[in-house]
Structure formats: C-alpha cells, structure tokens
Amino acid sequence: MPELPEVETIARGLRQRLPGLVISSVRCRFTGVIVADAGCFRRSLRGAAVEGVARHGKYLFLRLSGGLDVAVHLRMTGQVLLLPRRMLPDRHTHLEVFFRGSGDKLVFRDVRKFGRCELLTGGIGRFVREKRLGPDALTVKSGHLWSRLQGTRRGLKAALLDQGVLAGLGNIYTDEVLFRCRLSPLRPAAALTRRQTERLTETIHELLREAIRRKGTSISDYVDPQGARGGFQHVLMVYGREGSPCPRCGAAIVKSRVAGRGTWSCPHCQQG
DNA sequence: ACTATCCCCTGACGGC
DNA sequence: TGCCGTCAGGGGATAG
Numbered sequence: 001m002p003e004l005p006e007v008e009t010i011a012r013g014l015r016q017r018l019p020g021l022v023i024s025s026v027r028c029r030f031t032g033v034i035v036a037d038a039g040c041f042r043r044s045l046r047g048a049a050v051e052g053v054a055r056h057g058k059y060l061f062l063r064l065s066g067g068l069d070v071a072v073h074l075r076m077t078g079q080v081l082l083l084p085r086r087m088l089p090d091r092h093t094h095l096e097v098f099f100r101g102s103g104d105k106l107v108f109r110d111v112r113k114f115g116r117c118e119l120l121t122g123g124i125g126r127f128v129r130e131k132r133l134g135p136d137a138l139t140v141k142s143g144h145l146w147s148r149l150q151g152t153r154r155g156l157k158a159a160l161l162d163q164g165v166l167a168g169l170g171n172i173y174t175d176e177v178l179f180r181c182r183l184s185p186l187r188p189a190a191a192l193t194r195r196q197t198e199r200l201t202e203t204i205h206e207l208l209r210e211a212i213r214r215k216g217t218s219i220s221d222y223v224d225p226q227g228a229r230g231g232f233q234h235v236l237m238v239y240g241r242e243g244s245p246c247p248r249c250g251a252a253i254v255k256s257r258v259a260g261r262g263t264w265s266c267p268h269c270q271q272g
Numbered sequence: 273a274c275t276a277t278c279c280c281c282t283g284a285c286g287g288c
Numbered sequence: 289t290g291c292c293g294t295c296a297g298g299g300g301a302t303a304g
Contacts, residue, residue, distance in 0.1 A: 001297065058298080075298050077282080092282090112281045114298070154275075163299080171297065220283095220296080260277075261297065 002074040003058060004137055004168030005211035006222050006230065010080050011055045013225040017082060018050040018062070018106070021099040030094040033108060035118035044068060044119055045097065054124060056136055057167025061124050069120040071127055072108065077221040078115030081107040111221065128167075137168035138208050142201040149189040149197060156192070157185035158259035169204070171261050172217055172239045177207050179238045184270045185258045196272075238264040 002010075026045045031038035045064070052063040060080065062070040072080065085098055085105040095108035095117060108117060120127050135144055148165045149156075159165055160174045169177070178185050180203045183196070192200070216222060216230030219240065223229055237247050241264060242255035251268040 003298095073298080075280095076296075110281095111283070112296095114281065152274080158275090161298090262295090 001076050001170055001172065001220065002078065002216075002222050003170035003173050004055075004208055005173070005214075005232065006216035007055050007058050007060050007074070007168075008138075008212050009216045009224050009230065011053045011060055013082070014060075014062075014080070014106075015053045017104070017225070019052055020050065021102055022049045023047065023064075023097055024100045025098045027096040027098070028094070029089060029096070030113065032113060033094040033110065033115060033117055035116050041117070041119050045070070056124065056128050057133055057163055058170070059127075059133075059167075061120075063124075067121070067123070069124055069127070071118045071120055071124075073116050074110070075112070075114035075116070077112045078108065078110040079221060079223060080225055081109065081223075081227065082225045083107050132164045134162075134164050134166040137166045137204055140166045140201060140204070142198045145201050146192075146194060146197045149192055152189050154189055155186045155258065156183055156189045157261075157263060159189040161259060161261070166204075168208070171263075172219070172236070173204075173207060173211065175239045175264050176237060177204050179265060179270060180207065182269050183272050185256075185263050185265055187272065238266060240264060 023045050026042040028034060028038050028042060034041045048064040048066055048068060050062060051065055054061040054063060058073060060072040064070065082104045085103055089096060092111045093107055093109045097106040108115065145166065149159055152159050157174055157178065160169050161171070181200050211217060211232045214231040215224060215228070217232040217236070218229035219233050238253050241253045244253050245251070246253055246266040246269055249266065249268050251266055253264055254267050256263050
C-alpha cells in the first residue's frame with residue numbers, strides 16, 4: 001500500500017524523465033479511475049507539457065503547462081509506470097499517457113480500482129485545502145502535531161492515520177513509528193506530553209527519510225515507475241510480524257485490530 | 273464537531 | 289479440484 005515514501009520514490013523517478021515532454025494523447029481504458037469527466041480529462045491533457053512533479057502526503061501531482069495539474073492517488077494497489085509505448089496494456093491498466101517523440105508511455109494500473117486521477121484547474125494548494133489535508137508528514141512541525149493531538153479523544157494510531165492531522169502516514173509506517181517511540185497505538189492521543197510529541201515528530205521524519213532512502217516498502221503491489229521493488233520491507237520491526245520476537249526485548253509481537261486496521265505491536269515495549 | 277462503520281474492488285488463502 | 293468465506297486497507301459517505 002503506497003504511503004509517503006512510496007509516492008516520494010515514484011515522484012523522484014518521474015522527475016528524471018517527464019519534465020519537458022509534451023502529451024500527444026491519452027487513452028482511458030476504464031473511465032472509473034478519472035474523477036469527473038474522462039473526455040474533458042483527455043482533451044485537457046492533450047498538447048500540455050509536463051513542467052514538474054510534486055507530492056503532498058500520499059498524493060502525486062503532475063504539473064502541466066496552462067496552470068493545470070493532475071492529482072493521482074494510488075490507494076491500495078495503484079501503480080504509476082513508465083513503459084515502452086508499444087507494450088500491450090493488461091487488464092488492470094486503466095490509463096495510458098503518450099508523449100511526442102518519446103519511446104515511453106506513462107501508465108496508471110490498479111488491480112483493485114480504488115486509485116484515482118483528477119484534473120485540477122485551481123492549483124495544488126487549493127486542492128490540498130479542499131481535501132483538508134494536514135501538513136506533509138516529512139516536514140510537519142512538532143507544535144502542529146501537539147495541538148492536533150491535544151484536541152482529539154481518539155487513540156494515537158487513529159489520529160496519526162487521519163490525513164487531516166498530517167498527510168502521508170498509512171498503516172505500515174504508523175505501526176513502525178509507534179514501535180520506535182514505545183507508544184501504544186491505543187494510547188489516548190491527548191495524553192502525550194510535549195516532549196513525547198517532539199520525539200514522535202522526529203521519529204516520523206527519520207523513519208520516512210530512511211524508507212525513502214530504501215525506495216519504499218514492497219509488500220504487495222508496490223513498485224517504482226521502472227518496475228523496481230523497494231527494500232524497506234526487509235527492515236520492518238513489527239508490521240506483519242505477529243509471533244516474531246520483538247527486536248528490542250524478544251517478546252512475541254502481537255496482532256490486534258485498532259481503528260479498523262490490522263495493528264502490530266510489542267506488548268512489552270509499547271505500554272506507554 | 274466528532275467518531276465509528278460500511279463500502280468500493282480484486283486476488284490470495286484457508287477450510288472442506 | 290473447486291467452491292465459498294474471509295481478509296487486505298485508503299478514504300469517502302453515512303449514521304449515530
């Protein structure tokens with residue numbers, strides 16, 4: 001499931017290849033992935049130049065000429081790929097973008113069809129405000145987290161998964177961050193001290209930077225635009241590891257259900 | 273305003 | 289071998 005590090009890895013991969021290319025045509029094989037009108041989407045993209053690639057939380061943005069942007073969300077199983085333009089699309093390929101004079105095409109594929117592409121005319125900032133996304137998790141300030149966590153009655157995991165609190169953490173990195181901070185996922189968010197919130201913020205930054213360095217976590221479907229898997233799944237400490245010894249104290253990692261999600265934690269280390 | 277639950281969708285997996 | 293139920297979880301909609 002692509003979270004911030006996976007989307008950042010994709011953004012970096014696209015940044016090396018896309019800027020300067022001009023879109024010659026767009027083929028949509030499953031219109032359900034396009035938010036609003038697919039015909040308008042195709043017409044608007046045709047002839048536009050790619051000026052840059054951006055990211056906020058789990059959203060990827062293609063910045064186009066004419067003040068247009070395309071917002072992409074991969075949800076659970078979405079992929080953004082750069083493939084040879086002549087390669088035949090498979091049954092999960094929903095969108096293909098072709099470029100003038102390029103041997104590659106940009107492909108959106110998604111087994112479960114949860115992912116979405118949306119044309120923006122009002123800019124990224126406006127989109128982020130309308131979606132009520134919190135600050136990006138890579139740069140969120142401790143003071144912001146403090147005020148948001150103080151103002152909720154929810155448990156810590158539920159609060160950190162809320163993209164309105166901070167944008168970018170999903171189920172995997174939330175479990176890993178709570179383990180590193182020795183905090184229980186069920187602990188009331190408002191019970192954190194200021195010092196704990198500072199440490200939590202630093203740990204979020206470190207964990208995400210580390211995961212980006214390893215090019216993300218490939219557990220199920222995630223690959224980068226060139227089809228390469230990430231490496232962070234090899235260093236996960238709790239996620240998906242029920243029954244394995246805790247890397248810190250040796251106690252068996254337990255799986256539970258928190259905020260409707262599978263949740264892995266060490267019952268001994270994470271009592272706080 | 274806040275919180276919990278359901279739903280979207282497909283493939284993998286376990287039980288029989 | 290095949291059928292069926294369950295699970296995976298991001299986020300939007302909806303109910304309480």
